[in-house]
Amino acid sequence: MGTNATANGSASSAPSHELDAPPWLRVESTLMATAQAIREAYDVRLAPIGLTLSLASLLSYIAEFGPVNQTRAAEHLGQGRAATGAQVDRLQQLGLIERRPDPDDRRVWMVAITPAGVAKAAAVGEIDTVLRSELRSGIxxxxxxxxxxxxxxxxxxxxxxxxxxxxxxxxxxxxxxxxxxx
Amino acid sequence: MGTNATANGSASSAPSHELDAPPWLRVESTLMATAQAIREAYDVRLAPIGLTLSLASLLSYIAEFGPVNQTRAAEHLGQGRAATGAQVDRLQQLGLIERRPDPDDRRVWMVAITPAGVAKAAAVGEIDTVLRSELRSGIxxxxxxxxxxxxxxxxxxxxxxxxxxxxxxxxxxxxxxxxxxx
DNA sequence: GACAGACTGTATGCTCCCATACAATCATGG
DNA sequence: CCATGATTGTATGGGAGCATACAGTCTGTC
Structure with missing residues (x-):
């Protein structure tokens, strides 16, 4: 998990507990914990609309950059093709995107957004805007x-x-x- | 994945490709990608000694703070008890730690480090020190x-x-x- | 034109973690 | 005492991703 406190101030037990933590990994540890916390926050906020961060990311990409094949999408998202294929499956099952054959290349599926997908993508955009502004408060x-x-x-x-x-x-x-x- | 380039300069295809990326998630995206890259770097460096980042983290914790029960370790690592239990299994199979019964509480296993574990923990410490200094160069x-x-x-x-x-x-x-x- | 090589998408097995449910055990109130 | 609740560790099922291996398809070269 990653929802760690910011500075647990005065623990009840040991007094010199503040700086023990893992003996290695200092800034790096904080960095990774923060990243996980952010991912979790997005997942929590996206759950009401039935998406996860990776799915929403893929959906947004397809919504913005017309129909693409899966390899392109995978590269853009920094994932492997297999993982992207599974995500495309799920988004397709949700009716948010559709696979069209590429007339020029019978190997590839062009992944395109559907009207329902456009609406969902808009919802994702709103959630992202709101959450991001919350995360940036005070920074x-x-x-x-x-x-x-x-x-x-x-x-x-x-x-x-x-x-x-x-x-x-x-x-x-x-x-x-x-x-x-x- | 996370081993992204720093700035891919001039892509061959589209000219205005530099700042497209996901339409949302900007600093946050970079943050998460960086965290994953760091995790991967640790995994790569720890692989030669047969450990992963999570295992090494648990081992280091046990090495530094005497025998503890698994719940304590899980809390410290910010994980659930189940995941920690599995990690303890693996470290035990590797002969790096051992489970001792707690004389005061028959439910708990006190997890203690073995001599081999001490040596491994030292190796982990070295790897961490080296990698961290590399990561911090120029910062x-x-x-x-x-x-x-x-x-x-x-x-x-x-x-x-x-x-x-x-x-x-x-x-x-x-x-x-x-x-x-x- | 045919064939070796490259590429797309998928299937499989692996890793890692969580969340829940569970048995065993402690702790506390009556 | 003993029943109720809390706690420890574990088992199980699920999600998400990777790496590899594979079949189908395109492409360049001879």
């Missing part, structure tokens, strides 16, 4: 920008640490958007 | 502190958004440690 825009910059730097360092060099034009660089609009 | 300490502060604020906002009020002394506030040592 200035400059802070967000600095945060994003450090995060990007961190991602770059991760890429170097894992793959040796940062992937220049790799097939999966979608989520790297940085804040630039209010 | 000043002040930036990290600001980052942590914003993250804590974000977590607080999430708690408010999800639970209405931030959990004051909830039973799971462990990961919230903030950077304070080099």
């Amino acid at each position: 200035t825009r400059e802070e967000r920008q600095r945060l994003a910059a450090v995060l990007v730097r961190l991602q770059s360092n991760v890429a170097v640490a894992v793959h040796g060099v940062q992937p220049t034009a790799s097939p999966l660089p979608p989520n790297t958007t940085i804040e630039e609009r209010p | 000043t300490r002040e930036e990290r502190q600001r980052l942590a502060a914003v993250l804590v604020r974000l977590q607080s906002n999430v708690a408010v958004a999800v639970h209405g009020v931030q959990p004051t002394a909830s039973p799971l506030p462990p990961n919230t440690t903030i950077e304070e040592r080099p």
Whole structure:
């Protein structure tokens, strides 16, 4: 889980309990806990309309960028094709998207949004706007920008640490958007 | 996945492709992607010694804070008891920890570290130190502190958004440690 | 034109976690 | 004492994702 408190102040038991935590992972730990908490918050807010964060993300993508094939969508979402295929199945069962054959390529399914999907996507957009504004309360825009910059730097360092060099034009660089609009 | 590039510069296809991304989720998206990348980096680095991030985290906790029961460990790691139990099983199979009956309470298993576990925990510590220093390259300490502060604020906002009020002394506030040592 | 290679979507097995339900055990009020 | 409630650890079913393997299809080269 991730809904940890912010600073549990005065625990009742040990006094020097504040800074024990895992002996390693400090900022990194906070970062990962925060990410999970955000994911959870989105899931909670999206549950009333019957979606999860990943499904809503896929739906929004299809709603905005016309019919696409699944590989494109998977790359954009930074997932594998298998996972995306399963998500497409579910969205299709919900009647929010539909698969159309590509006349030019009999292998691919073009995934397109339905009218019901358009409505759902609008609802997702509203929920996102509201939640995001709540999450950003008390955080200035400059802070967000600095945060994003450090995060990007961190991602770059991760890429170097894992793959040796940062992937220049790799097939999966979608989520790297940085804040630039209010 | 999370090993996204930092800024994919000039894609070959569309020119205005840089800032499209998911129409919602901006800083939040970057945050979550970064967290996943970090988790992956730890998993990659820990794989040679046969551990995963969650297992290593549990092992380190047991190594540092003597024998504990599983519920305590689960709370500290911010997980459920079931997941922790499974992890304890695996660490026990690896001979890194052992379960001892609690003489005062026949329900509980006190989880204690073994000599092999001590050695493994030391290896984990080394890996963590090295990787963390790599991840922090090019990021000043002040930036990290600001980052942590914003993250804590974000977590607080999430708690408010999800639970209405931030959990004051909830039973799971462990990961919230903030950077304070080099 | 035919064939080796690349690509799309899917199926399978694996990992990791949660949420619920459950048996065993403690703790407390009568 | 003993019945009721709480707590510990576990079993089970589910969700979500990955990596691999696979069949069907396109594409480039000879």
